[in-house]
Amino acid sequence: MHIKFSSMSIAENIQNINAEIPEHVTLVAVSKTKPISDITEAYEGGQRVFGENKIQEMASKFEELPKDIQWHMIGHVQTNKIKYMAPFVSLVHGVDREKVLKELNKQAVKNERIIDCLLQVHIAKEDTKFGFDEDELIELTERLDSYSNIKVVGLMGMATNTNDKTQIKQEFEGLHTAFQALRKKLGEDFDTISMGMSGDYHLAIEVGSNMIRVGSSIFGARNYA
Ligand SMILES: *Cc1c(COP(=O)(O)O)cnc(C)c1O
Numbered sequence: 001m002h003i004k005f006s007s008m009s010i011a012e013n014i015q016n017i018n019a020e021i022p023e024h025v026t027l028v029a030v031s032k033t034k035p036i037s038d039i040t041e042a043y044e045g046g047q048r049v050f051g052e053n054k055i056q057e058m059a060s061k062f063e064e065l066p067k068d069i070q071w072h073m074i075g076h077v078q079t080n081k082i083k084y085m086a087p088f089v090s091l092v093h094g095v096d097r098e099k100v101l102k103e104l105n106k107q108a109v110k111n112e113r114i115i116d117c118l119l120q121v122h123i124a125k126e127d128t129k130f131g132f133d134e135d136e137l138i139e140l141t142e143r144l145d146s147y148s149n150i151k152v153v154g155l156m157g158m159a160t161n162t163n164d165k166t167q168i169k170q171e172f173e174g175l176h177t178a179f180q181a182l183r184k185k186l187g188e189d190f191d192t193i194s195m196g197m198s199g200d201y202h203l204a205i206e207v208g209s210n211m212i213r214v215g216s217s218i219f220g221a222r223n224y225a
Helices: 010-022 037-045 055-064 079-085 098-110 134-141 165-186 201-207
Strands: 027-029 049-052 070-073 093-095 115-121 150-159 193-195 211-214
Touching: 010 037, 027 098, 037 055, 049 055, 055 070, 055 079, 079 098, 093 098, 093 150, 098 115, 098 150, 115 134, 134 165, 150 165, 165 193, 165 201, 193 211, 201 211
Parallel strands: 027 049, 027 211, 049 070, 070 093, 093 115, 115 150, 150 193
Antiparallel strands: none
16 A cells, blocks of 8 residues: 555665655654664664654663654553653653543653653544544643643544545544644644654645654564564
8 A cells, every 4th residue: 555665774764754755744763563673773874753652662672772762652551651651751642531641740740851742632433543532632721731741742643544545634634623723722832743654644744744653664564473
């Protein structure tokens, strides 16, 4: 479905993607399940932003790798593990319930940091995906001031896993509309819209994404043993 750069190196795949996306779009290299050696190769090719979906895997990679890497937590967050990422995580994409926000704030206070995060919006027509619906989102943004050490900088969403481009586009457009409405309310620092993966990032950028999360088009298919 999407272009595979299988015969090319990880660094070349990153170069190719960066060459085709606009400058204002941040590429998050999704390295979940991939070994340190693959991340090092990407790092040596200039990549500094990496995404993981398991907190402990991200924490152990953080320990081993250069400290100028920005680690993004892109997966469903288990609240009892937040403490392991609170000292270093650079952006949490998957804030999908208020309990996560509460615990994230508590751990941010402990670490004397402000933690940036994105609210995950449920845009897919699949029950298996996580996120707030629009009413919950609006209601929640009324209360953000009570989280002293959290900065909500935008929204994140995942489209339905389908080949129907019209449907994916509609879902992305819904997220973009919600993003613009909230930006009016929350101000200019609310500036990040994380949407688009290997199979749909071109479409996502067309619809206004400025952060894409790309795994398999960089590192190859994942092997879940
Ligand atoms: C795994 C994952 C990605 C990357 O998926 P690819 O199709 O390999 O690019 C993006 N976003 C989230 C939330 C993921 O879990």
